[in-house]
Amino acid sequence: MPEPPQKKRRRESQLPAGRHGLSRQFVISNQRERILAAVAEVCSASGYVAMSVEDIVVTSGVSRRTFYDNFRGKQDVYLAAYDEVTKQLLTRVYSSFEEAEGLVAKVRDSLLTFLTFIADEPAFADMCIVEVMAAGPTAIERRNATMAAFAELIAQAAAAELPKSKLPPALTAETLVGGIYEVVYARVLQGRGDELPGLLPDLLFSVLLPYVGRDTALSLLKNERRRSKLATAAKHASHS
């Protein structure tokens, strides 16, 4: 027996058709957001190089015309989406950093916020961590600026707490941030971004070792491993 024709369904994010009594401004910003969300979705599914404006139009459910009212083309829309997500991410990381007291807690809390964001948002992670490297020189420039901002956070927190004689070479913060990026990149590339928060203890050891010394770094590693075991156990308990 032939299947009954499927009723064409709207995406949940799509606005109702016809007269909906919504202000024009709302419709515009909603369209823009839908387009940006579609960029992450398409970019994550097919990669930046293969992504087309057509895919974005289809996925977002806006017209081609609306797309071009808002963006000049593929690179333009990608950069807008990248900026939007990076802004969200940086805001969260900065606020974790600000709220914590002292170098160790600042690095720990902001690193955990970062890893959790990446784990919770796999499409954003593909777009901002992996595909950005394939999206041309302007995208790479913005990514390098984001990395420099993270390195600056660590360097500042360290300089505020440690005497100059105890600080490692100036390049250290940049190298450490690059190391975290690589570990994140490798996991996201393999679709294992959800493992990242579990790597907090080991990453924290790596980042803090040059600043706090081996003994402190090792005891942090032990504490964090215990904390993360307890957190996992609590999660399992609440699920069963």
Added chain:
Amino acid sequence: MVSNQRERILDAVLQAASQSGYAAMRIEDVIAIAGVSRRTFYDHFANKEEAFLAAYELVLEQLLSGVTAAFASGESWTSRVRRGLAAFLNLLASEPVLAQVCVVEALAAGPRALARRTEAMEAFQALLQPPKGDALATSTAPPVAVEAIVGGIYEVIYSRVTTQRTEELPSLLPSLLHTALLPFVGAEVAEAEYERTMRTAAERAIPAS
């Protein structure tokens, strides 16, 4: 003649990819630089990706063999790491085209290039694991720490190459060496290696009268 054509094509791929980036690179550019016909290109490679992968393989092997040879020439693990890292930075600085392709464009060339890059990163990680019983490298670090060290060095190189400052790389040896050794040899030895490589660099910078 045949292998010579292939080499010319691969060399042209390196030039074209480093000039316009992998995404914008066209087969027309490659055959124009190589001075071969379209037909000859397709006799050797099925498409742009295949040609890039072959060129990438070639430069990776060149880099890895240079680094491995320098690494093997050191006696202790510490001096091996110092020599290997110095060779790596010097090679990249003296071959900016190779650096651009290996470090930057490989990340933009699709899943197969990325898989090959992952293997190369693992090869570097293996070099940064001190052997058991080493006199200086007596501490251990979690495996993720080694992954992060190699990634951190990569990042510092990546940002220099993408901002056309590839020639600065050799001068970063002292800091990068410090980061690489610290988890295994402790603060004092890492500091001493930092000072020592700084001195060597300073002596090189002042020409002997």
